[in-house]
Every structure is written in structure tokens, then in C-alpha cells.
Amino acid sequence: IECAYHGWQFDGDGSCTKMPSTLLCRNVAVAALPCVEKDGFIWVWPGEGLPPEVPATTRPPPGYEVHAEIALEVPVEHGLLIENLLDLAHAPFTHQATFAKGWPVPDAVKFHAQRMLSGQWDPYPIEMAFQPPCMTVSNIGLAQPGKIVRGATAESCERHLHQLHVCAPGKKGTTRLLYRMSMDFLGWARHVPGIDKAWKGVAGQVLGEDLKLVLGQQDRLQRGGDTWANPVSYDKLAVRYRRWRNGVAAGRLPDGTTGGGRMGGGEGMDSSSGVIRMTAGELFKLDENEGFVDQQQQQQQAVEVQQS
Numbered sequence: 001i002e003c004a005y006h007g008w009q010f011d012g013d014g015s016c017t018k019m020p021s022t023l024l025c026r027n028v029a030v031a032a033l034p035c036v037e038k039d040g041f042i043w044v045w046p047g048e049g050l051p052p053e054v055p056a057t058t059r060p061p062p063g064y065e066v067h068a069e070i071a072l073e074v075p076v077e078h079g080l081l082i083e084n085l086l087d088l089a090h091a092p093f094t095h096q097a098t099f100a101k102g103w104p105v106p107d108a109v110k111f112h113a114q115r116m117l118s119g120q121w122d123p124y125p126i127e128m129a130f131q132p133p134c135m136t137v138s139n140i141g142l143a144q145p146g147k148i149v150r151g152a153t154a155e156s157c158e159r160h161l162h163q164l165h166v167c168a169p170g171k172k173g174t175t176r177l178l179y180r181m182s183m184d185f186l187g188w189a190r191h192v193p194g195i196d197k198a199w200k201g202v203a204g205q206v207l208g209e210d211l212k213l214v215l216g217q218q219d220r221l222q223r224g225g226d227t228w229a230n231p232v233s234y235d236k237l238a239v240r241y242r243r244w245r246n247g248v249a250a251g252r253l254p255d256g257t258t259g260g261g262r263m264g265g266g267e268g269m270d271s272s273s274g275v276i277r278m279t280a281g282e283l284f285k286l287d288e289n290e291g292f293v294d295q296q297q298q299q300q301q302a303v304e305v306q307q308s
Contacts, residue, residue, distance in 0.1 A: 006020070006021075007019075007021075012032065013029075014029045014030045014031055016028040033045060033046055034050075036051075036054055038059075039056075039058040039059045040058070041166070041178075055131065057131045057137060057164070058135075058180070060162055060164075060182035061162060061182070063184045064160070064162050064182040064183060065182060065183065065187050065190060066180060067181050067183055067186075067189065067190050068179070068180070068195075068196065068199035068200075069179070069180050070178075070179040070200055070203050071176065071177070071178050072176075072179070072203075072204075072207065073170065073174060074174065074176075074207070075174055075211075076174070076175055076211065076214050076215060076218055077172075077173055077174075077175065077218060078168065078169045078170075078175040079241075079242070079245060080217060080218055080221075081167045081175050081177065081214065082130065082136060082165075082241060083241065084210050084213075084214050085136045085138075086128065086130060086136060086237045086238040086241055087234070087237075087238055088109065088121050088234070089234040091103060092105050092106075093105075094210060094213060095206060095209050097209065098202065098205055098206045098209060099206060103148075104150075106150070108122075108233075109121070109124075109234045110122045110233060111128075111233075111234060111236045111237050113237070113240070115129075116244075117129060117130040117132075117237070117241065118237075119236075119237065120153065120154070123150045123151050124150060125141030125149055125150075125152040125154045125156070125157050126138055126139070126140050126148075126154060127154045128237065130237065130244075133248075134166060134167045134169065135164065135165065135166050136163075136164075136165045136167070137163070137164055138163045139154050139161075139162050139163075140154065140161045140162075140163070141153065141154035141156065141159070142159040142161060143157065143158075159183070159184065159185045160183065160184050161181065161182075161183050162181070162183070162184075163179070164179070164180040164181075164182075165177065165178075165179055177207075181199065228242065
């Protein structure tokens, strides 16, 4: 590695091996961190002890070919961007000009959790997972190129689009987004002249639609707001991510699988504002098939109980 200031060069152990324009000083070194290159990514271990095995998350599934790789600097805190990626219910409203154009609004959007941080969306044929520390992976089943079948599962579809989003924290309030898109069909399309530019244009447009909202969310948080005051059923995966992150920040969850933590304030209803507050734990106690009771309906039920 060469220093951009005076051109000093360092080897993999951190020792300085070259000092241009002067005599080489002995015993000059910098801290060296374990690193490895795998599947086109460079992994660095800043922790103590021996680094764990590098996960296979970044590798496309067998039978898939990479069609696009994009790196972007995004002016949003990385956790907010991850939560946005883990939320599919916003698509028919936010992305009407891009990939969700023409999507009808479902009566209910649910996330069926298969493991702590992964599962399947309903009614969309999309499997999704959060992979610690900052990656989201989705596999989308397609009936035909560019068209999603509602009510199906990703596994039942013949064609698939696989997405990897690495949301690496940058400086305060920014994220370096590394995006990789793979497909198990249309292999010849990778060789079409200008296809990379086309994919980057689409990705930039989709991201622009999200940023208008996520930047507003970030601004509200910076001014003391609480964007998690009222989680609902389709927030399940994003809430579980936030609980994992809060646990790690508090020194819990070394394996990313357990832990608690409150979301959205205290229990019950705030009588002064009429806002129903619930913890993430309370959110996940609700049966998958029951859904959420409308706030007005719940308030009406409370009045009826008091009158009886």
C-alpha cells in the first residue's frame, strides 16, 4: 500500500519498505489488519483475535451470472438505508415510475419469518434476508423478464433475479452502497453494448425515489423524532434488524440471534395522543394470520369494554 502524501510503501505486515526522496528509516511500521479478497470483495477484520471465516453471502447462487455491479455514495445513515431495503410494502407507492409501475396495492402485505433475520414476502414471490453486519440479500421470482407474479413463491418461479446490497457505513450520515445483481436467465444480455450504463441508470432512478423519503426520515430523527413509534406487521424484518443492531451497540448479541430492546416507547396506549405504543417483542407476539387491529377499532373496543 502506498501513502498518497509522500509515497511511502508498506507491505502486508505493515512494515515500511520504501521511502522515496529520503533514506529508508528502519523499524517504521503501521498496524496491519487481516484481510482477504473473496467474490470480488475485500474483507478486513478490525476485531481482536483470529478473524472468523468469510461468509459466502456475496457469492451469487449456483446457476446465476452477475449482470451488474454498482458502487454509490449515499447521503443517508446506513441503518436507515438497510431498513428501507428490508421494507417491501412501500414499493407500490414510492416506485410507481420504476420497477413497481402498475403494481396493485395488496389488501395485506406480510413477511413470513423463517429464521431470525430472513423469510419470505406475501403476496410477492420474494425471499429476503439481512446478513450481519450490513448486507441485505433478496431473491425475486419472475414470471417473465421484468414482471412479478403475485401470490406465487420465489421457489415456484422459473426465472429469478438475485440482489445483494452491501450498505457499508461511511462518514457520519453517509453510506457506501455496493450493489450486485445476478440472474439465472438472459445470460447473453451481459454482453450487450452499454448495458452497464443502462443498469446504473435504473439503479440511480430507484435509489432517487427512496432517498426523497429516507432523507426526510433522517432529518426527523436528527430533530428528535421517533420513526419507530408505531411498527406494523410488514415492519417485522426491519424491526428485527434494528433490535439486532441495538443489541450489538449495547454489547449483546455476539452471534446476532438473541436479545431484546424496546422499540417505539412504552407499552399500551398514550391517552394524551391516542397513539398505540408497542415494543418489538409485542409486535412479534401477534399471530401471523391475525394481523394488526386498526387503531380506531382498538380504541372503540376499549370504549365498549368500559361502557359494559
